[in-house]
Amino acid sequence: MGTGLSRRTVLTMGAALLMTAACGTGSGGNGKIKVWHGYTDAEAAAFGKLAERWNAAHPEQQVELVFNGGNDNVLQKTLASFASGNPPEVAYQYGSSITGLTGRPQTQDLTDQVRGDAEFRWDDLFAAGREAATVDGKVYGIPALVDNLSLVYNEKLFDEAGLAHPTAEWTWDDFRSAARKLTGDGRFGWAYVNDGTEDTVWRFLALLWQAGGDLLSADGKKAALASDAGRQAMELLRDMAVTDKSVYLDAGDQQYLNLFNSGRIGMLWTGPWDLGAINEDVSYGVQILPGKVTHATIAGPDTFVVFGDNGRENALPFLKWLLSPEIHLEFAMETGHLPIRQSEVELPGYAEYEAKYPGAKVFVENLEKNVTKARPNIPQYPKISQVLGTAVQSVLLGQAEPRAALDQAAAEIDQALAAS
Incomplete structure (x- = not known):
């Protein structure tokens, strides 16, 4: 998301809670490790159990888990903690937020600690996670989550419409045709989040890549989307959206899930975070995204970022343990998160994971085959996302023509890049 991302609602639900998995309250010194996170419900419970296990075995490196609101303001909260002189040792950061933290004295360059550590096995992490944690060739974070978009569809609605279920060979034409045939009587073939945020943008980027395009030029200095x-x-x-009227435009309030559950939307482009919210009486399937030139999808990796000498000394060992193949697979079993390492799918317990989360198989295969590009990890990306979100929104609402919207967006992106 991330920004992300949406998936971000999984991390933003519920009232703020403070979850302490260790004795003591202070941060810094004496091996105490304060970890800001946005987990709620099953994720918070699973994270807490693992922290308790770590604390029982590491009395000199006690972890304190602190719920920090779980929204996209976490970057601003982290920067505010720098100003107050009381940052955590670790903070969960969404999407490309990491670029707002690099170059600051509190943020630790972990390149030698992870790439140079044979036991950590940096190259075992899926490429999308590694890219999200790397800025200008240096590693500033540890991948915390890796997901991606796939096509989730209501099998009953397809059967009632006499449509064959989506296949891995589906094209844009197949997708559009099915959406049109699924539309009518208060139903829509597809849903698209159209609030102009990154939730709007990253679906468009998948389309752009499927058509063989890219957001920026190869040198990153100019817009390439027009x-x-x-x-x-x-x-x-x-x-x-405008001609066929086969798209439900979600205002960002996540109504698309309620409508999918009630049989009023036939297809979603969404991630594993939504599978657990689909009603048990809804028979659904998961397939890779339809293609044009490719079947590219987009990942929304998040990262744990480490701050200060105490974070480097005491938090990094905890993160390495937390994200080891066996421990992370335990977390995935409890939460439905995707594996973050290629070796996780080779563990004996992975078959049980797939049995528990049958829809996850396609998302995992996407990480190996169809996550071929990443959003640029540059400081200007938030501005680029804002500009592109406005452009996509205007086209979906029928307020602008595609070419004009793209030209306007490209001009504004070029200005943002030139001003850096």
Whole structure:
């Protein structure tokens, strides 16, 4: 998300809670490790159990888990903690927020500690996670979560419409045609989050990459989205939302899930975070995204970022343990999170994971085959996302034509890049 991402609602639900998994309250010194996170419900419970296990075995490196609101303001809260002189040792950061923390004296460069540690096995992490944690060739975070978008569909609605279920060979034309046939009588073929945030943007980026395009030029200095590929992606959105009227435009309040559960939406482009919220009486399938030139999808990795000497000395060992294959698979079993390491799928317990979360298989395979590009890890990305979100939103609402929206967005992105 991340920003992300949406998936972010899994981390933002509920009232704020303070969850302490260790004795003591202070941060810094004496091996105490304060970890800011956004987990609630099953995620918070699973995280807490692991922290308790670590604390029982490491009396000199006690972990204190602190719920910190679990929203995209965590970057601002982290920066505020720098100003107050009381940052945590670790903070869970969403998506490309890491670029706002690099270059600051509190943020630890972990390159030697993770790439140079044979036991940590940096290259075992899925590429999307490694990219999210790396800025300008240096590692500033530890991958905390890796997900991606796939096509989730209501099998009953397809059967009632006499439509064959989506396949791995589906094209954009197949997708549009099915959405059109699923639409009517208060139903929509597809849903698209259209609040103009990163939740709007990252679905478009998947389309852009599927058409063979990219967001920026190879050197990262100019916008590249106002291309034939960008036009084709925007035209598909316009054709489906404005011409076919087969798209439910979600205002960012996550109503698409309620509508999917009630049989009023046939298809979603979503991630594993939504599977647990689908009603048990809804028979659904999961397939890779439809393709144009490729079947590219987009990952929304989040990271744990480490601060200060105490974080480097005492928090890093905890994170290495937490994200080891066996321990992380335990966490995935409890939460439905995807594996973050390739070796996790080879563990004996992975078969049990797939049995418990049958829809996760496609998402895991995506990490190996269809996550081929990443959002740029640059300080200007939040501005780029804002500009592109406005452009996509205007096209989906029928307020702008694809070419004009892309040209305007490209000009504003070029200005943002030039001003850096």
